[in-house]
Amino acid sequence: MKQAKFLSFEGIDGCGKSTQAKMLNQHYLDQGKDVVFSREPGGSPGAEAIRGLLLTGNTDKWTAETELLLFTAARRDHLETTIEPALASGKMVICDRFADSTRVYQGATRGDLRSKVDLLHTTMIGREPDLTIIIDVEPEVALKRGLARNTGEDRFEDFGLKFQESLRVGFLKLAEEYPLRCQLVDGNRPTEEVFKDVLALAQL
Ligand SMILES: Nc1ncnc2c1ncn2[C@@H]1O[C@H](COP(=O)(O)OP(=O)(O)OP(=O)(O)O)[C@@H](O)[C@H]1O
């Protein structure tokens, strides 16, 4: 059985990405595997500095275009300094969000931005995970889960329920667009049940 080397977790705010990504990371660590756990925006010192600019403050802090450039800059730094070196040295990489979040979020804020997202991705990133697990959850459930944490990084949750609903549709469409790479998991279930599906998918 082949194992995915570069895995990403995606889905709307509060769906359980970080929970599942950490569980998978721990599972591999327990097996003695060499695994790097990372997240976006962030995952490298430069990208973590950009994260603060993106996730805190008012919803109208950036135009959709500026936001896209900041996300792409952060991702490029993350790729150069964390992901590529890890993969090159034979490690696995588990990433809590990656380029699909940009496709869906920036597409949801402004539908016509998707072609610019794709253009920037092709020229500046040019890499996809081997496997992307999309955790699909009802927006009401996810919003409650997310806001209950009170992290202060809730700029996107502040866009509201309608926005989360459009994100959900965006992720479902993405799963259709990339049927091999993107796999949907029903996240409206207890954590351990969701994880069983995650584990089964991680074996390509
Ligand atoms: N299957 C589940 N059932 C119930 N609660 C859950 C489940 N999965 C995660 N949670 C809880 O919901 C909250 C949000 O989960 P988590 O932080 O993993 O979501 P996330 O998708 O990473 O959110 P964000 O997009 O904001 O980073 C956490 O408090 C977590 O413990």
Ligand SMILES: [Mg+2]
């Ligand atoms: Mg998270």
